[in-house]
Amino acid sequence: MRSALVIGTGLIGTSAALALVQRGVIVHLVDHDPEQARTAAALGAGTDEAPDGPVDLAIVAAPPAHVAGVLADAMRRGVARGYVDVASVKGGPRRELEALGLDLSVMSRYLGSHPMSGREKSGPLAATADLFEGRPWVLTPTRDTDTEVLNLALELVSHCRAVPVVMDADAHDRAVALVSHMPHLVSSMVAARLEHAAEAAVRLCGQGIRDVTRIAASDPRMWIDILSANPGPVADLLSDVAADLGETVEALRALQSSDEAKRREGTAGIEDVLRRGNAGQVRVPGKHGSAPHRYENVVVLIDDQPGQLARIFADAGRAGVNIEDVRIEHATGQQAGLVQLMVEPKAAPALKEALRERGWALRQ
Ligand SMILES: NC(=O)c1ccc[n+]([C@@H]2O[C@H](COP(=O)([O-])OP(=O)(O)OC[C@H]3O[C@@H](n4cnc5c(N)ncnc54)[C@H](O)[C@@H]3O)[C@@H](O)[C@H]2O)c1
Ligand SMILES: O=C(O)C(=O)C[C@]1(C(=O)O)C=C[C@@H](O)C=C1
Numbered sequence: 001m002r003s004a005l006v007i008g009t010g011l012i013g014t015s016a017a018l019a020l021v022q023r024g025v026i027v028h029l030v031d032h033d034p035e036q037a038r039t040a041a042a043l044g045a046g047t048d049e050a051p052d053g054p055v056d057l058a059i060v061a062a063p064p065a066h067v068a069g070v071l072a073d074a075m076r077r078g079v080a081r082g083y084v085d086v087a088s089v090k091g092g093p094r095r096e097l098e099a100l101g102l103d104l105s106v107m108s109r110y111l112g113s114h115p116m117s118g119r120e121k122s123g124p125l126a127a128t129a130d131l132f133e134g135r136p137w138v139l140t141p142t143r144d145t146d147t148e149v150l151n152l153a154l155e156l157v158s159h160c161r162a163v164p165v166v167m168d169a170d171a172h173d174r175a176v177a178l179v180s181h182m183p184h185l186v187s188s189m190v191a192a193r194l195e196h197a198a199e200a201a202v203r204l205c206g207q208g209i210r211d212v213t214r215i216a217a218s219d220p221r222m223w224i225d226i227l228s229a230n231p232g233p234v235a236d237l238l239s240d241v242a243a244d245l246g247e248t249v250e251a252l253r254a255l256q257s258s259d260e261a262k263r264r265e266g267t268a269g270i271e272d273v274l275r276r277g278n279a280g281q282v283r284v285p286g287k288h289g290s291a292p293h294r295y296e297n298v299v300v301l302i303d304d305q306p307g308q309l310a311r312i313f314a315d316a317g318r319a320g321v322n323i324e325d326v327r328i329e330h331a332t333g334q335q336a337g338l339v340q341l342m343v344e345p346k347a348a349p350a351l352k353e354a355l356r357e358r359g360w361a362l363r364q
Helices: 011-022 034-042 064-077 091-099 147-159 169-192 207-217 220-228 231-255 260-281 308-318 345-357
Strands: 003-007 026-030 055-060 080-085 110-115 136-140 163-166 296-303 325-330 336-343 361-363
Touching: 003 011, 003 064, 011 026, 011 034, 011 055, 011 147, 026 034, 034 308, 055 064, 055 147, 064 080, 064 091, 064 220, 080 147, 091 110, 091 169, 110 147, 110 169, 136 147, 136 169, 147 163, 169 207, 169 220, 169 231, 220 231, 231 260, 296 308, 296 345, 308 336, 308 345, 336 345, 345 361
Parallel strands: 003 026, 003 055, 055 080, 080 110, 136 163
Antiparallel strands: 110 136, 296 336, 296 361, 325 336
């Protein structure tokens, strides 16, 4: 693949673009919010200039409810030889696209896909080139999918160092209901208990609750789209969880009883759910392939003024350093913030020197 067009330059689109750029692919970036595409370009994910002819692969990374419309528009304009989307649900977007009445020959250029990797954060600033490393990336070809398009999608997955998994779209949706969509709701429900909890209790939060609630920080609009496209399988699973919850509540109540036999029943009920949890947890596969990169942090003090981030990215680009991840901390009550630039350890000394030369104040 020589060229790609990423449509929707948020977390996933920009992460894929960064990985493709690292592998020498010319990447064009477009978003319905041009500021997002400009930011992605400033991060080194490609150019926000339009391609002057069809690219090899268009990657649609817009929210699920927009995917069919964006794909149909791009396919009608013939912007690429092949088209993939990365939406978290696969059956709905394909059916919506089919309903838009594209010719079969055009439809054969489309392949639905879904990288099983993400973050609770949105937007290009949360993107990283190694987001998909070692993670499953589902491809849902049909009998009509053009082989060239399947090969382009496999190349995308390989450039992102992910592991391709071929599945039927509806089987995919049932599987992700179990491993992603239902757990997301359960995480939100646990986190919701904290909303009005006493500060004295919340202050004690340790790693356990952080692990269980991390994904509850995700963008609700995105998740409304995802859950609306897969409500049946998620509802079925959540009703199984509700049954477990009911039995667990009963077991805990039995533990409060003064009757010893009842207390034994309660212990057995609790043990049952904990043991079944152990048995399920060991089935969670480890991350395949290589471990995620450990980046070095270069911390820069910035004034809270427009254009500061773009200037840092441009200075890093001039120094030939790829920024793999960025975090921004705003100092409370001050017109300043700390930007953490995460880079390959071997690139850190050159970046620090270049930034100092250009007058940036670095912090430990
Ligand atoms: N977040 C995750 O963990 C994750 C993981 C795998 C797949 N996905 C899927 O990837 C897609 C993108 O998710 P994200 O997390 O990157 O979201 P995001 O909010 O970070 O980015 C979405 C981008 O799409 C743009 N956009 C919205 N409507 C558009 C349109 N009509 N045309 C062009 N651009 C448009 C937005 O401006 C935004 O920049 C979704 O379909 C999602 O289901 C998300
Ligand atoms: O790890 C996260 O933060 C995610 O949100 C990742 C996650 C998941 O549930 O595994 C979320 C939705 C996507 O469709 C794929 C991946």
